[in-house]
Amino acid sequence: MRAIHSYRKQQGVSLVEIVIIVIVLGIVAMPFSNGFVSVSQSLIINEEVLQSNAYAQTCAEHILYFRRSPDTTTQGYANLAISTSSTVCDALPNPAGLVINVDIENGNASPACATGNCKSVTITVASNGQPRANIEFLLMN
Amino acid sequence: MQRLHSYTSKQKGLSLIELVVSILILSIIVMVVAQFVKAGTESYRATKDNISALSKIRLIDERLSKEVRRTRFNAAYDVNVFTGTSYEFIDIDGVTVGYGFAGSTLSITYDTPTVTSELSNQLTAFNFNYYASDGVSTALAVSEIKFVEWVMTLSDNGISYSLTNRVMLRGMP
Numbered sequence: 001m002r003a004i005h006s007y008r009k010q011q012g013v014s015l016v017e018i019v020i021i022v023i024v025l026g027i028v029a030m031p032f033s034n035g036f037v038s039v040s041q042s043l044i045i046n047e048e049v050l051q052s053n054a055y056a057q058t059c060a061e062h063i064l065y066f067r068r069s070p071d072t073t074t075q076g077y078a079n080l081a082i083s084t085s086s087t088v089c090d091a092l093p094n095p096a097g098l099v100i101n102v103d104i105e106n107g108n109a110s111p112a113c114a115t116g117n118c119k120s121v122t123i124t125v126a127s128n129g130q131p132r133a134n135i136e137f138l139l140m141n
Numbered sequence: 142m143q144r145l146h147s148y149t150s151k152q153k154g155l156s157l158i159e160l161v162v163s164i165l166i167l168s169i170i171v172m173v174v175a176q177f178v179k180a181g182t183e184s185y186r187a188t189k190d191n192i193s194a195l196s197k198i199r200l201i202d203e204r205l206s207k208e209v210r211r212t213r214f215n216a217a218y219d220v221n222v223f224t225g226t227s228y229e230f231i232d233i234d235g236v237t238v239g240y241g242f243a244g245s246t247l248s249i250t251y252d253t254p255t256v257t258s259e260l261s262n263q264l265t266a267f268n269f270n271y272y273a274s275d276g277v278s279t280a281l282a283v284s285e286i287k288f289v290e291w292v293m294t295l296s297d298n299g300i301s302y303s304l305t306n307r308v309m310l311r312g313m314p
Contacts, residue, residue, distance in 0.1 A: 032177055039184040043191050047302060050195060054306040061309040062276045065287055069274060091277045
């Protein structure tokens with residue numbers, strides 16, 4: 001008699017239980033969907049990094065010419081002003097959405113700067129406040 | 142006897158409604174899983190195509206950067222041709238190097254030894270620009286050229302990348 005009663009209690013899964021299972025499955029699946037979103041974002045970042053590097057290189061080439069220029073009246077080493085936010089590359093075409101900053105500081109004496117008469121240049125390109133490219137080099141007098 | 146009767150009459154299996162509900166629930170679960178699988182496949186394909194396009198455009202950019210800046214300087218730079226689609230120069234080893242864009246193909250030519258090869262045939266746009274010493278004014282004569290810039294768009298399997306880059310010509314004393 002007890003066995004019969006036991007069988008009657010086996011009623012399957014209730015609607016509430018199914019809803020709870022679906023919610024739990026949804027929570028478990030969320031990290032996967034976030035993964036797909038981050039894949040899409042990384043593809044966008046790839047393009048930004050590519051363009052940022054090209055922009056930083058363009059600026060670096062411009063500064064290298066500025067340093068070597070025979071026109072020492074307006075260009076040349078002496079006219080490369082020390083500044084944390086140099087305007088030396090401001091005239092160059094600016095790719096949409098990218099912001100460049102050129103930091104020029106006095107370089108300290110080091111194996112790379114034996115005379116101690118150097119300028120340290122750091123070019124940073126950012127997109128939406130996130131750094132995407134960075135170039136650093138020393139210019140010797 | 143009562144126990145036997147109970148087993149035979151109460152064990153009915155699944156009703157049609159239960160079966161239909163089960164199939165519906167399973168279908169919903171399968172659809173959700175299928176969406177994930179589909180999104181995963183698409184992400185993989187998109188990533189693969191993007192990396193392929195990026196690699197190709199980087200290769201062209203690095204080749205141009207490396208070679209164009211080696212233009213030889215003799216009073217002025219040894220540039221034979223400088224148009225929007227062609228740039229021909231003599232490099233610091235005395236080799237004449239020419240880049241030319243036509244259709245969707247960017248080709249490179251050397252005179253010693255004589256070699257012509259394709260850098261890419263997937264460019265939808267390519268253009269050379271030449272700048273004077275301020276980096277802004279267009280160089281109108283060979284003697285004014287200090288920077289060479291290229292602007293290109295490469296398309297590969299529907300993925301498009303655009304890139305603008307330039308080099309300073311290094312040979313100047």
